[in-house]
């Protein structure tokens with residue numbers, strides 16, 4: 001059976017087809033039926049926004065009876081203590097230089113870092129994979145890789161291990177990556193001048209040319225190579241797994257199916273179907289949940305820009321006064337490395353006194369619990385895919401402030417497709433921030449965005465229920481993993 005159910009088939013096809021496919025998937029998924037004894041290998045990219053979904057996927061597969069081995073870079077390593085028995089963790093590349101592997105700054109060269117990670121970890125991974133294949137009992141079913149690790153996929157191919165790739169971004173983002181070469185051929189990328197930037201891309205609605213400029217610090221050739229490898233990793237795999245759900249991105253999922261020619265599994269939101277085990281690299285401050293308990297329903301703005309994006313000191317000061325002047329309660333995450341550039345780093349004088357009792361600042365939050373808390377009424381986010389998906393799945397509307405990579409694409413979809421938020425454009429300035437916060441939390445427009453976000457939340461809940469599209473896709477994915485031929 002073709003293990004792909006097209007998104008439109010799930011929504012629109014005859015019930016017979018869907019029921020038959022669902023029944024067949026349930027019947028053929030041996031992990032569910034037998035408890036399973038096969039081992040699956042996984043290799044996440046060593047960044048928070050990539051570790052989270054890969055470890056959530058590991059939990060989902062472990063719960064279906066598969067044994068799990070997680071390869072991981074020696075830097076930004078996940079904590080094995082947070083996982084149950086039956087997991088094995090294998091560090092890769094201890095001792096490789098890492099200073100230029102972690103992108104920093106508001107407009108970071110993520111693509112350059114990805115190419116260097118692949119280059120530096122390839123040989124150590126080959127050695128580790130060989131050892132694991134010799135060590136472990138039984139032939140592993142497959143290796144699930146982050147789609148940014150094409151270099152590791154080449155190693156797995158060489159050693160005869162079948163691969164699946166996990167895309168930790170949205171479907172729209174992969175569609176945009178697939179279209180990148182055609183835009184270069186048309187002479188649109190890299191943009192020749194500033195006036196082109198807001199040009200609508202007819203083949204990729206609602207995207208504009210500027211959404212495809214993932215970072216101005218990355219040379220065009222680096223970007224091209226990086227995106228080529230991501231798409232190649234999908235096409236050379238036995239299947240692509242996406243942390244999204246049909247009702248959110250059905251058109252984009254269909255484009256991926258047509259483009260990659262391998263089975264596509266939309267199984268998100270992964271954080272909702274996994275065990276909920278911790279995979280934070282920083283320790284979350286749980287006291288903010290007690291503070292939220294004391295706030296009125298839907299009154300608090302949650303402010304967080306993920307694990308990598310940063311701002312300069314001037315932007316930090318404007319943000320602080322925008323929050324203070326809005327007179328709305330807020331919970332603000334300021335990571336230890338959240339401010340870049342030289343000079344004085346710190347909150348402005350008088351800010352603490354001004355916001356006493358209605359504002360809380362933490363260095364890392366239990367974000368999914370925060371977004372699910374009834375006191376939270378809005379999220380000011382950088383639109384990393386996990387943050388965007390978590391906000392949608394908790395019914396929380398957004399103020400968008402994308403920084404780099406796929407964040408501009410996600411923000412465009414939030415504003416123009418799902419209409420569950422709006423972008424704060426231009427220079428960060430306290431007056432604009434204050435107006436944006438009031439619009440989201442106090443005005444009718446924000447209320448409409450909240451209603452739409454709640455509709456999407458209901459759809460997400462439906463997708464992960466038994467018989468829902470994401471649960472069915474998990475059955476099909478397990479079925480696929482159990483039946484992949486190995487040439488080891």
Ligand code: UDP
Nearest residue numbers: 049306307308333364365367384385386387
């Ligand atoms: N996160 C968190 N606490 C925080 C900030 C972020 O747990 O204070 C989590 C968040 O829930 C998400 C991940 O870190 O799962 C960030 O991923 P995302 O794709 O949103 O952004 P990135 O960090 O990759 O830019």
